[in-house]
Amino acid sequence: MAFVKNNAKKQKSKMKDIGGKKLFLMTLPFLIIIFIFAYVPLFGWSFAFFDYKAGHKLLNTNFVGLKYFMVPFSNSILRADIVRVMRNTLAMSFLGIGTSMLPMFFAIFLSEIGFRPYRKVVQTLTTIPHFISWVLVYSVVWSLFSLNDGFVNHLLLKLNLVDAPIAFLGTSNNVWITQWAYGTWKNLGWNAILYISSLNSIDSMLYEAAEIDGAGRFAKIFYITIPGLLPTFFVLLMLSIGNLLNNGMEQYYIFQTAMNKEYIEVLDLYVYNQGIRGNNISYATAVGMLKSLVSLTLLFTANWFSKFVRGESIF
Amino acid sequence: MKNKSVKVLALVMAVLMTAVVFAGCGKPQDPGKTPGTNADGKPSETKTEKELVTLSAFIMQSVSSNFGLQEDWIAEIMRDELKIQIEFAPTGDQVEQKLQAMMAGGELPDIVGFKESKQGIAAVEAGMLLNLDQYKDKMPNIFENDLLKYAVKYSRNELSAGTGGFYIIPSAVGPLGATKDTNWKPMLMWDVYKKAGMPEINTLEDYLPVVKKMQEIYPENEAGEKVYGFSLFSDWDSLTALQISTLSFMYGIDTEYVSPLMEVHVSEHTIGSVLDEDSFYKRALQFYFNANQMGLLDPDSLTQKFDTVQEKYTAGRILFSHFSWMTGQFNSRGSGHVDADEPNGYEFVPAKDFKIYDAPNQTIGRAWSFAISSRTKYPDRAVELMNWLYDTETYKLMSNGPKGVLWDTMENGEPYITEAGWDIIDNNKDMPLPGGKKLTDPTTNWNTLGYTASLNDPKTGYTLSYRYWPTSLTRNPTKLQQEWRDWSGYPTQIAMMKDLGMISPATQAINMVPSAPDDLLMKMNQIGDVVRTNSWKMVFAKDQAEFDALWNDIVTKANGLGMQEVKDYYIEQWALALERVSEYED
The missing domain is CATH 3.40.190.10 (Periplasmic binding protein-like II)
Incomplete structure (x- = not known):
């Protein structure tokens, strides 16, 4: 986004009005798409205030005010549930944010591989998992880790490393870490793509100058590549903070069992388990709205923080 | 020159993309109308x-x-x-x-x-x-x-x-009642049961020692894969763990049609909840807990899906089945088991006190x-x-x-x-x-x-x-069926059930209880979330103390979430259904 802004400034100074109109026309389709797919659906929020039943006109159903917003707090058991779910959501989000420099380092190391075919193979193999659906990932994981037939347990037993098979899937231990690991395995290569492309935009003259000054490989990475990638990193970091509560549900939905539920149930999954599974559209909308409010607050806080510390912000 | 063509291109692109955005909103063509017209676009047939x-x-x-x-x-x-x-x-x-x-x-x-x-x-x-x-x-x-x-x-x-x-x-x-088969019936792997000496089974819990003995005789299938007495799956769970609650139908107790949270005795017409201290559901949980303690329960039960379980039945890796149709391909003639010299397959071996659910005349x-x-x-x-x-x-x-x-x-x-x-x-x-x-x-x-x-x-x-x-x-019966007839002395399983009073004929009223209103459904869903999760934990609990603690946890939470209201609703509606059912029967 920052790049777009810079370009816009240059163009404007050259041929003010015409350039502006042209750019406006070029962005128009995207604005329309955003309007249709991001703003019009906000109308759906009104469902949270009614006893909505599918098939009826919204205004023909009962107006209930904030009833559904109060449900999660109406009862001590539900309150404890919300606390637990928020704990899981935040824990897994922060785990993700804490390790969000991994794709950056991955991209750097990848670009340092001199042998091109090998680099391409590695990049392709790490990007492919992103396109595999979680359902298929689960079946792969299941055949690897299941108790009786799992490859890993078979191997460990045959090598006499363990006495009894290890329950990798149906356990309440290390749920956050293992879920993070599955997610990282799936998305590392994909998330590195952005960094790989920004790597190419770093001025090669800088490297040449550094080489003349006697900088080695690591010095070049440390003094040129990383600082060059940091703006991208911070933009992504800020967006991921805005998405703190949106850690998705597909992965957790598929991996949830009675054993790990206590730790795996994130907000989206909770909304699904409570609202959609129980066919209660109004309740699910209300909880979803609460989530949006929290996300928005977090995003603005992070933005303000970035402005305060680094003097740069995404707005 | 070049610059201009870029501009034109950009404009064209902008217009095109806008068009694309709106293109999706058009009404789809009705496919049903095309066959009626021929190439000229005129109706091809006469009106008749x-x-x-x-x-x-x-x-x-x-x-x-x-x-x-x-x-x-x-x-x-x-x-x-x-x-x-x-x-x-x-x-x-x-x-x-x-x-x-x-x-x-x-x-x-x-x-x-x-x-x-x-x-x-x-x-x-x-x-x-x-x-x-x-x-x-x-x-x-x-x-x-x-x-x-x-x-x-x-x-x-x-x-x-x-x-x-x-x-x-x-x-x-029409009638659904026992003509040939019931949906629920206990079955054991016949050949292994025979080798175990065909011990007598008086009640549900008696299956455990029998199945244990069977597992000792047949610890692995031909492919060398481990055999378990029981193998469950959780993907059909609604408010309770369905694979566990469904054993209730062996005793003529409905845990599905009226509500998964209620237990209706279909012949005696009494009703209670799955969370009552003397509920069958608790007994079933205890049954599978004991099975797990004895090493009879497949530890993958929690994470595997229905398809995997079917595959395991086909491979002969499970000794017990509670659905008459849940045998994978093991019982099909094509698999070669049922007509072998020593016939094998899943066969009906009931406990003496079973009263198997018999669907009503609908x-x-x-x-x-x-x-x-x-x-x-x-x-x-x-x-x-x-x-x-x-x-x-x-x-x-x-x-x-x-x-x-x-x-x-x-x-x-x-x-x-x-x-x-x-x-x-x-x-x-x-x-x-x-x-x-x-x-x-x-x-x-x-x-x-x-x-x-x-x-x-x-x-x-x-x-x-x-x-x-x-x-x-x-x-022509399979050798397996023939052997079963010789063993039981009955021509069919239904004949045996009827003769020994092993059947609970259900009243149609179980199909007539209306579903709960939305507010109550929301509560039931919250309760179900707790029951479902804790049930599986109970089955795989480390010891009896943990089992009991989890049970108390379910009851406390469910009561806090409004279980009494759920119970009251269904007790009232069940009574009403029993009154109205006579209007729809001869």
Whole structure:
């Protein structure tokens, strides 16, 4: 986004009005798409205030005010549930944010591989998992880790490393870490793509100058590549903070069992388990709205923080 | 020059993309209209000739994974005779959410199949279904059919949202009771049970030592894979762990039709909740907990899905089964087990105190039902289709195939399956008809048809489905069946159940309890979340103390979430259902 802004400034100074109109026309389709797919659906929020039943006109159903917003707090058991779910959501989000420099380092190391075919193979193999659906990932994981037939347990037993098979899937231990690991395995290569492309935009003259000054490989990475990638990193970091509560549900939905539920149930999954599974559209909308409010607050806080510390912000 | 062309290009792109955005909003072409016109665009046939129409159908209860335009042997017949073809919408997982989305969008497909009565009632309330009373004269198979008189009355009284109209057509009308098999029955792997000395089983808990002994005799299958006594799966769970609660049907206790949270004794008509201290559910949890402690429960039970369990049955890796149909392919003749010299397979070995649930005579059908969308473009044709579907001849056609292909009649009119017919049925061959596919493919799209398989055709006196024809019932038994007969001294399992009083005939009232209002449903869902999760934890608990602690946790939480209200509602509604049921029985 920052790049777009810079370009816009240059163009404007050259041929003010015409350039502006042209750019406006070029962005128009995207604005329309955003309007249709991001703003019009906000109308759906009104469902949270009614006893909505599918098939009826919204205004023909009962107006209930904030009833559904109060449900999660109406009862001590539900309150404890919300606390637990928020704990899981935040824990897994922060785990993700804490390790969000991994794709950056991955991209750097990848670009340092001199042998091109090998680099391409590695990049392709790490990007492919992103396109595999979680359902298929689960079946792969299941055949690897299941108790009786799992490859890993078979191997460990045959090598006499363990006495009894290890329950990798149906356990309440290390749920956050293992879920993070599955997610990282799936998305590392994909998330590195952005960094790989920004790597190419770093001025090669800088490297040449550094080489003349006697900088080695690591010095070049440390003094040129990383600082060059940091703006991208911070933009992504800020967006991921805005998405703190949106850690998705597909992965957790598929991996949830009675054993790990206590730790795996994130907000989206909770909304699904409570609202959609129980066919209660109004309740699910209300909880979803609460989530949006929290996300928005977090995003603005992070933005303000970035402005305060680094003097740069995404707005 | 170059700059200008870039500008022009940019403008063109901008316009194109805007166009693309709006292009998606156009109405799709109606595929049903094309076949009626020829290349000149004029109507190709005279007015009397019916036009081929495509009706869309969303059948929630469908068990078919086929969707799209129906292409099988019955589709060809329907195209010829009715000039109707059906496009099935995908169903499978999360059909209820799909229905909600369709209803929220304001339009249902032409034909809808509902899985629960509350879904149909909601659609009636929203004005989305056609009142079939307007088409009375076009549906003689439904309105002037003695077999359906109670079903139609019930639909008017209970499923019309108080309007008294006839919107919803119940399905599976007729006797379901024990004619050949029950849905639930305990089965053990026969050969291993024999080798274990066929110990006597008096009550549910007695299976544990027997199965333990069996596992010692048969610890691995031929492929060297470990064998377990019990293997469960959790993907069918609703409010409770279904695989665990379902054992209740062995004692004539319903934990499904009225509500998964309630336990209804179908013969004695008493009702309680699964969370009562003396509930059967607790006993079942204890049973599987003990099984796990004894190393009999497959530790993958928690994480595996239904398909995996079926594969394990096929591979002979499980010793016990509680559904009569849950045996994978192990019991099929093709697998070679049932006719081996030492026949093997899953066979009925009941505990002496079992009272197996026997489904009621369904004069009002079951909660699965069909309806026509009020927005359909072809109401007359949809009505025609439903009328055809509720013809007993259609039932026979769909379950047995056309006469002369798989079956024929003897001189006295008794129908029988021909040699060629059995060959197709036993070996699951394709139908030798245009369109092909398997015999059962058309039925799986609907799951239930208008009647039950064991209903007697009023015209012939023989059951509608070939499965209960006299010649089918006495057809050459497998060696396994023969051995079982010698062991038990009964010709059929049903005969044994009836003779020993091992059957609990259910009242139809279990199908008549209305679903809870929305507020209560929300609470039930919250309670169910706790029950479901803790149930599995209890089964895999480390020791009895942890088991008890988890149980207390369920009860405390459920009470805090309003379990008493749920109980009160169902106790009241059950009493009402028992009162009303007599209106719908002869």
